Amino acid sequence: MGHITPSVACHLAENGLVSGIKVDLTSGEITFCESCVYAKVTRKPIAKVYKGEHAKEFGGEVHTDLWGPTLIATLGGESYYISFTDNKTRLTYLHLLHQKSEALPGL
C-alpha cells in the first residue's frame, strides 16, 4: 500500500475493507515516517553556521549586497545602499544610493 496515511490504514483494517492485514494499535498511532520526509524534501538544509573556508587575509574575500528601497528616504533622498564587508576583518564600506541603477552606471 505504499506509505499510506496511518489513520486510513487503521480505517481499512477496522472496517474489513481489506482482508489479510492486521494493524497493531497497541503501540500507539504512528505519526512520523522518516522515509516519507526524505522523499518529500527537495534540497538539503542550509547550514546554520558559515561553511567553507574563511579568507585567510584582509581583502581575501569581500561580501556585497544591495539593500532597499526604504519607505522613508534619507534627507538626501537616498533609499538604497550597497554594502561591502570584508570576510576576515568585517571592515565595512557603505554607499548610499538614490536609485538601484546608480550601483551600476556604465563604467
Next chain:
Amino acid sequence: MKPYQDFEAWYHTQHDTQIKVLHSDCGGEYLSKDFVNHLKAVGTQQKLTVHNTPQHNRIAKRLNCTLLEKVRAMLHDSGLPCMLWGKQSAMLFGYKIIPLPKHLTAEHLLKLLLARSQTFNKFILGDLVSGYMLRMVGSLVGELPKGNGWGLMMGVRTDAEYTSQQGIWSPLNEMCTGIHLIMSCYLTRGRKIMIYLTQ
C-alpha cells in the same frame, strides 16, 4: 560601477589591499557586462550565490539587520521616533512616547496600563519583539481585572522590515473595532522599550 570603484580605490589607498574575491548574490547589478568586465580587468574573482539562497551570502545579509538595529537604537536615543515607523503608520496615527523606567518590570507595566485604563477602557498590547517581553507580559495576564472590557493581545514579529513597512497595526485590524487604545512595545537589542499609544 561607481560605488564599487570608490570602494576599490579606498581599499587600495587606505588599506594597501586588493580585493581577491567578491562575493555577491545574483542581482542584476552584479551580473551586468560592464561590471563583470571591470572585475576581470582588475583581476578580482567573482563569486555568486545560488539563486533564492540569500543564506549563502550571510555575512552581507546579516549586516542589513545589524544596521537597522543600530539605526533604530540611535533614532530612539535621539528622540526621533517618527522616522522608525514608516510613512504609513505615521500618517495614519498620531502617537506619543511615555518614558519608562530603565529596568521595566511587570509591575511597572501593569501600573502604567492601569493608569491609562481610566481614560481608555480597552487596550491591546501587541508586537512584542522578544521572548523576554512575552514572558514578562504573560505574567501580567493573570493580574488583569476580568471583565470590564479588558483585552490583551500579543503578537510576535521579528523581521526587520515589518515595523517600517506595514506599520504595527495590520495584524490587529480585525480585532481593533471598539478598542480605543493600542499599545505596542518594541524591544531593541539594547533593551530599550518604546510604548506607543494610539487613539
